[in-house]
Amino acid sequence: MKNKQEPRHLYNSAQWAWEMIGAIEDYKPLAHYIFHRIKQHEAIQTNNILHLGCGSGCIDYHLKTYFSITGIDLSENMVKSAARKNPECSYHVGDMRQIPLKGLYDAVIIPESIDYMRSFEDIQKVFSGAKKVLKKDGLLLVIIGYDPEHFPQNRTTVEQVKQGSKELTFIENNYTADPAGKSFEATFVFLVREKGRSEIIIDVHKLGLFRKNIWQDAMLKAGFSTEPVTDEALESIEQKGTWLLIGKNDH
Numbered sequence: 617m618k619n620k621q622e623p624r625h626l627y628n629s630a631q632w633a634w635e636m637i638g639a640i641e642d643y644k645p646l647a648h649y650i651f652h653r654i655k656q657h658e659a660i661q662t663n664n665i666l667h668l669g670c671g672s673g674c675i676d677y678h679l680k681t682y683f684s685i686t687g688i689d690l691s692e693n694m695v696k697s698a699a700r701k702n703p704e705c706s707y708h709v710g711d712m713r714q715i716p717l718k719g720l721y722d723a724v725i726i727p728e729s730i731d732y733m734r735s736f737e738d739i740q741k742v743f744s745g746a747k748k749v750l751k752k753d754g755l756l757l758v759i760i761g762y763d764p765e766h767f768p769q770n771r772t773t774v775e776q777v778k779q780g781s782k783e784l785t786f787i788e789n790n791y792t793a794d795p796a797g798k799s800f801e802a803t804f805v806f807l808v809r810e811k812g813r814s815e816i817i818i819d820v821h822k823l824g825l826f827r828k829n830i831w832q833d834a835m836l837k838a839g840f841s842t843e844p845v846t847d848e849a850l851e852s853i854e855q856k857g858t859w860l861l862i863g864k865n866d867h
Contacts, residue, residue, distance in 0.1 A: 669729020673698025
């Protein structure tokens with residue numbers, strides 16, 4: 617058995633593991649939630665969407681029925697996976713803090729991936745960039761997965777998946793040394809068994825952990841009017857403490 621410790625390779629060299637655990641159908645409820653929230657809050661008809669931190673395209677697979685979608689993600693492997701799932705959509709490798717596009721969109725969505733921002737400055741860069749590519753009265757919809765008041769300290773989950781001869785046991789642990797602080801660690805452990813061989817991959821992700829007023833202040837400073845939404849329906853899809861921040865480009 618050999619052990620490897622790598623930084624954030626769930627989206628890169630170990631992206632195959634994401635494909636095993638990230639089933640397209642698992643994202644259908646979240647995609648439908650996003651669709652209905654967009655329709656509920658839009659001030660202009662939403663036809664085209666920019667998805668920041670699009671990952672492997674599982675959410676887009678369901679949203680493309682309703683919208684034209686452009687996606688951006690840091691991981692080239694994730695972008696390639698998204699393009700295979702959704703050839704109708706347009707995908708680009710890039711950083712959501714420096715959006716590499718100049719078009720205008722009816723809405724920008726950032727579900728989940730915004731948690732990787734670890735400073736107020738980075739959050740504001742994302743929101744300011746989104747404003748630049750939004751049409752007047754366009755919508756910014758942000759889903760924030762972790763709230764310090766409901767942080768799942770030391771939560772550990774286990775999934776087991778088998779594809780062909782490969783068996784994967786996937787373990788995730790969430791931990792913060794200071795719940796009142798600004799960050800936490802998500803540690804992923806992959807136990808891989810295939811044809812008599814075993815391998816353990818340890819992958820530590822550092823993410824932001826900010827109170828709601830910090831997120832709202834960043835959005836206001838970027839020039840949006842804001843509306844925070846705490847929603848049991850969203851929490852039932854994601855986890856306790858997940859909440860929605862809506863920005864409107866109306867001034």
